[in-house]
Amino acid sequence: MHTPVTLLASAAIGVLSLSFWPAKAPGNLPQLVRLDPAPFSHRLDGDWQRDGGQVNAPIRSVQIPAPVEIMEMPVSTGDWMACVRDGACIAPGGPTDRPELPVTGVSWMDANAYAAWMTKRTGDTWRLPSDVEWAHAAAELFRDDALGVEADPANPAVLWLAEYNAEATRSRNLDREVRPVGSLNVNSLGVRDIGGAVWEWTSTCLRRVDVDGTGAVLREGETCGIYIAEGLHRAAINDFVRDPKSGGCSVGVPPANLGFRLVREAI
Amino acid sequence: MTMPSVSRRTILAGAALAGALSQVRTAAAETTAVLTSATPTDVESLPRVKVKLVDPPFVHEHEQIATGGPKVVQFEMTIQEKKIKLDDSGAEIWASTFNGTVPGPLMVVHEGDYVELTLINAPTNELMHNIDFHSATGALGGGALTQVNPGEKTILRFKATKPGVFVYHCAPPGMVAWHVVSGMNGAIMVLPRDGLKGRDGEPVPYDKLYYIGEQDFYLPRDEKGNWKTYASPGESYEDTVAVMKTLTPTHVVFNGAVGALTGDNAMTAKVGDRVAFVHSQANRDTRPHLIGGHGNYVWATGKFNNPPELGLETWFIPGGTAGLMVYTFEQPGIYAYVNHNLIEAFELGAAAHVKVEGEWNDDLMKQILAPSA
Numbered sequence: 001m002h003t004p005v006t007l008l009a010s011a012a013i014g015v016l017s018l019s020f021w022p023a024k025a026p027g028n029l030p031q032l033v034r035l036d037p038a039p040f041s042h043r044l045d046g047d048w049q050r051d052g053g054q055v056n057a058p059i060r061s062v063q064i065p066a067p068v069e070i071m072e073m074p075v076s077t078g079d080w081m082a083c084v085r086d087g088a089c090i091a092p093g094g095p096t097d098r099p100e101l102p103v104t105g106v107s108w109m110d111a112n113a114y115a116a117w118m119t120k121r122t123g124d125t126w127r128l129p130s131d132v133e134w135a136h137a138a139a140e141l142f143r144d145d146a147l148g149v150e151a152d153p154a155n156p157a158v159l160w161l162a163e164y165n166a167e168a169t170r171s172r173n174l175d176r177e178v179r180p181v182g183s184l185n186v187n188s189l190g191v192r193d194i195g196g197a198v199w200e201w202t203s204t205c206l207r208r209v210d211v212d213g214t215g216a217v218l219r220e221g222e223t224c225g226i227y228i229a230e231g232l233h234r235a236a237i238n239d240f241v242r243d244p245k246s247g248g249c250s251v252g253v254p255p256a257n258l259g260f261r262l263v264r265e266a267i
Numbered sequence: 268m269t270m271p272s273v274s275r276r277t278i279l280a281g282a283a284l285a286g287a288l289s290q291v292r293t294a295a296a297e298t299t300a301v302l303t304s305a306t307p308t309d310v311e312s313l314p315r316v317k318v319k320l321v322d323p324p325f326v327h328e329h330e331q332i333a334t335g336g337p338k339v340v341q342f343e344m345t346i347q348e349k350k351i352k353l354d355d356s357g358a359e360i361w362a363s364t365f366n367g368t369v370p371g372p373l374m375v376v377h378e379g380d381y382v383e384l385t386l387i388n389a390p391t392n393e394l395m396h397n398i399d400f401h402s403a404t405g406a407l408g409g410g411a412l413t414q415v416n417p418g419e420k421t422i423l424r425f426k427a428t429k430p431g432v433f434v435y436h437c438a439p440p441g442m443v444a445w446h447v448v449s450g451m452n453g454a455i456m457v458l459p460r461d462g463l464k465g466r467d468g469e470p471v472p473y474d475k476l477y478y479i480g481e482q483d484f485y486l487p488r489d490e491k492g493n494w495k496t497y498a499s500p501g502e503s504y505e506d507t508v509a510v511m512k513t514l515t516p517t518h519v520v521f522n523g524a525v526g527a528l529t530g531d532n533a534m535t536a537k538v539g540d541r542v543a544f545v546h547s548q549a550n551r552d553t554r555p556h557l558i559g560g561h562g563n564y565v566w567a568t569g570k571f572n573n574p575p576e577l578g579l580e581t582w583f584i585p586g587g588t589a590g591l592m593v594y595t596f597e598q599p600g601i602y603a604y605v606n607h608n609l610i611e612a613f614e615l616g617a618a619a620h621v622k623v624e625g626e627w628n629d630d631l632m633k634q635i636l637a638p639s640a
């Protein structure tokens with residue numbers, strides 16, 4: 001996986017970086033934004049099918065089950081390297097010499113190791129947000145990623161061509177620059193850095209839902225080795241993947257980079 | 268260093284799914300009809316045959332010359348992720364397999380038949396899989412219609428319009444190469460309805476058929492140079508991709524392991540037997556050669572609408588292709604069937620043996636003076 005040499009080198013860089021990245025010295029808690037349960041309209045996650053053909057997921061009124069506090073900004077490289085120095089995380093796939101950038105090149109497994117480290121360090125419960133929690137936090141910056149094209153039962157290629165065109169449009173407009181945490185945008189809740197070049201892991205497994213013509217759910221199944229990553233659109237990615245560019249996206253166009261932010265369960 | 272103690276198998280146990288999720292539709296409009304174009308209604312009325320697949324190097328029973336018209340030939344394969352041993356040096360890999368073997372089973376139909384495959388992704392698996400048939404038309408060879416998560420199954424039907432031997436392989440978006448070099452490939456043979464023919468239309472029947480699936484593997488090593496082992500396919504992914512990108516395989520083997528077709532598992536024949544060898548390589552070029560024999564009839568690129576080459580010494584099968592060779596053994600003895608990149612054959616594993624019994628022919632070869640001083 002990663003050689004000790006790499007680890008040591010990264011740790012050394014991390015130590016150096018502390019001097020000019022004082023905002024998040026280890027021990028300090030990240031800035032949090034509290035989310036309270038309140039209904040909002042949401043395009044549900046997952047692969048939805050009718051008669052074997054892909055359909056848009058329905059929009060439903062949802063709400064988070066309990067209050068949580070979510071990180072205002074994604075976990076930065078500086079934050080991550082503190083976990084590496086503690087021996088609880090491995091070096092990320094992304095750059096390690098820019099502590100102010102969001103950490104990238106982390107798998108779902110890696111992100112969970114970081115959450116476990118935070119939990120151990122603080123005594124509070126830290127975890128990845130669910131799709132609904134992330135969407136609540138993203139608020140007006142959440143992008144509805146529905147294709148808007150329904151499958152033609154007589155011609156599956158109609159959907160493939162529409163998807164291809166949508167993905168080509170997305171990659172044309174993609175902002176590929178990874179910017180320092182906190183600098184991309186801020187929404188009405190005070191949550192920063194929604195969208196952009198970093199996709200964020202969630203705790204939500206990819207689910208496949210079969211519905212009938214009336215939208216009633218006939219069958220639903222989850223694959224908990226593939227998780228939803230949130231960003232300009234939702235992607236479903238195997239939990240061991242760090243670099244989605246070199247593969248791992250099971251549905252849709254691959255995200256540019258993989259990072260994350262955590263929630264703390266309300267005390 | 269701590270890795271999260273998430274057991275994916277435990278989580279997956281919660282995912283229960285049954286029933287075919289994908290309604291499969293023929294891409295009839297896309298195919299140029301070789302025989303008669305059939306509407307789905309016609310297909311319903313065709314006779315259906317269920318085939319029980321057999322592990323390579325063997326092949327299920329089949330007719331060389333088809334009796335009757337086109338049929339719907341039903342196959343079923345269960346995808347299994349399993350740890351396999353590549354040699355005796357401790358090299359192990361989490362193979363992804365069609366039906367539990369590397370390569371997957373050889374399927375045989377005739378031109379104009381409909382292949383109907385039920386593809387099951389075992390609930391104990393970790394990964395999504397699908398199947399891309401090089402012999403099928405449309406939907407990325409069927410890949411776009413067959414993506415199955417662990418615990419799901421799908422049924423694909425396609426019309427076999429091109430005669431030849433063809434590769435099939437797994438092709439999940441973003442991870443195609445890794446699945447293919449994890450062993451997830453096999454071959455299908457679409458015979459002309461009236462059987463194999465030579466350049467002058469003469470029949471080219473075979474008495475027996477062996478299926479050789481050549482596979483390149485890319486195994487990571489630790490700092491001491493020992494093979495690394497992993498608790499799951501996903502954990503091996505990143506290291507394996509790094510080795511794959513060197514384009515330097517650590518193993519090139521026939522039928523999933525060094526020595527899988529030698530010794531007790533050597534292929535057998537008798538003098539006078541016409542033996543067909545199907546050879547597939549889903550990822551990398553190969554150059555089969557029968558040491559002490561020849562390729563009497565060779566479709567190196569495997570497609571029966573082209574005349575076979577005759578009497579070859581070595582033939583070239585490009586990566587992503589299956590080829591067919593038919594040879595009639597004329598002398599008894601042990602033959603080596605190799606990839607004639609001899610480093611790949613004898614250092615990396617791509618060698619098989621054929622034990623041939625029968626009477627020696629002095630006319631063909633005779634030792635006049637034994638090695639002597």
Ligand SMILES: [Cu+2]
Pocket residue numbers: 363395396397437438439446451
């Ligand atoms: Cu696969």
